[in-house]
Amino acid sequence: VDVRLRHRVTRVVVERSGVRVLARDAAGTQRTFEGSHAIVTVPLGVLKSGAVSFSPSLPAWKRAAIGRLGFGTFEKVAMRFPEPYWATEHAHIFHLSYPNAMDFPLIVDYFFIEKVPILVAFNTGRHAIALDRKSDGEITSHMLQILRAVQGGPIPKPTRVVITRWGRDPFTRGSYSYIKIGSSPADQDALAAPVAGRLLFAGEASSAARFGYADGAFSTGIREAKRLLRAPRVQLSAS
Ligand SMILES: Cc1cc2nc3c(=O)[nH]c(=O)nc-3n(C[C@H](O)[C@H](O)[C@H](O)COP(=O)(O)OP(=O)(O)OC[C@H]3O[C@@H](n4cnc5c(N)ncnc54)[C@H](O)[C@@H]3O)c2cc1C
Incomplete structure (x- = not known):
């Protein structure tokens, strides 16, 4: 072919x-x-x-x-830290917030899963679409603010941040379909x-x-x- x-x-x-x-x-x-x-x-x-x-x-x-x-949007924000500063107890960190319930609701602990000092936020729906309109800097500081609130600050600066942009990508315009x-x-x-x-x-x-x-x-x-x-x-x- x-x-x-x-x-x-x-x-x-x-x-x-x-x-x-x-x-x-x-x-x-x-x-x-x-x-x-x-x-x-x-x-x-x-x-x-x-x-x-x-x-x-x-x-x-x-x-x-x-x-x-x-056609829905599912965006991940991955942060690598110098070391796992958090208490690794579970694979998932759930964040329930009010009034905006979908504000970094699920963060996966890759130190628990893979022994790497990385936290990955899974974002879907309106929250993910809203992230696509924000800059990398805005997303990073907002997620760090949520982590501080959930885990208690201060927390170290991440050494690397990777943010997916499926919604903005002209070759995808989203992540996957739904009914x-x-x-x-x-x-x-x-x-x-x-x-x-x-x-x-x-x-x-x-x-x-x-x-x-x-x-x-x-x-x-x-x-x-x-x-x-x-x-x-x-x-x-x-x-
Ligand atoms: C974050 C995320 C996590 C996922 N996790 C899983 C999982 O764990 N398990 C699972 O089974 N599935 C998962 N999926 C879904 C899976 O990846 C998709 O269902 C699958 O890749 C869709 O294949 P496709 O061929 O339909 O589309 P795609 O893989 O999107 O292929 C379409 C192709 O068309 C190309 N294209 C677009 N526009 C043009 C153009 N104008 N000209 C030429 N080429 C163009 C694109 O570049 C792309 O290569 C996930 C998807 C995402 C986004």
Whole structure:
């Protein structure tokens, strides 16, 4: 398989004779790829953002499913300290706060788990979306403030802080899909359904059985390979 990395797909054109995929390479040069079919595997967040346009437009039922399904944000903030200054007793530190209940609610103690002096905050929902709007400095000082409140200060300065930015990343626009209020597994099936006999769709959000998981994404690739080849099974190989 001819895999092209560092190409950003911008447009997919479905024609009577096949499909053209327009992309920009790392130098910004436009490239066009042609084939009989295309399998769209960009995350649901990217489909929602409209970063990839389709000609003709995707049918209304497909756009409605993309709009209804949810694509959530899950961001981690990892802090490494010179030493484990905290009393390691449990794998998780829970922080229940009021009035903002989701303010660094869960911090995982990696000294307890892996013997490394690292604390990782798991942040989801509105709290994670709000973090994406803040600078690294603001997030770091806020998490340290929460740690001080929970553990009792003073606490040492972290030697390294790593913050994920799935929500801001133009190639993800979120972390993984969920069935939002108002959507249903029928929307996942609609997302998985081919368009015009030429466009196929794979990726975790198109798996009604295992959305949100790597194996769900993997199995949708197999599903679409079988569909494309009209084969009851496909042989996977590393080459
Ligand atoms: C923080 C986090 C923790 C997770 N933990 C687990 C776990 O413990 N277990 C588990 O099973 N799953 C986990 N998952 C979920 C799992 O990683 C995903 O479900 C899976 O990777 C989705 O695969 P995918 O192929 O659908 O999408 P992706 O892996 O997101 O692949 C989509 C690809 O499309 C590319 N792309 C996007 N836009 C364009 C464009 N315009 N042009 C070209 N390429 C583009 C992206 O760069 C990316 O390579 C986790 C996810 C996150 C975010």
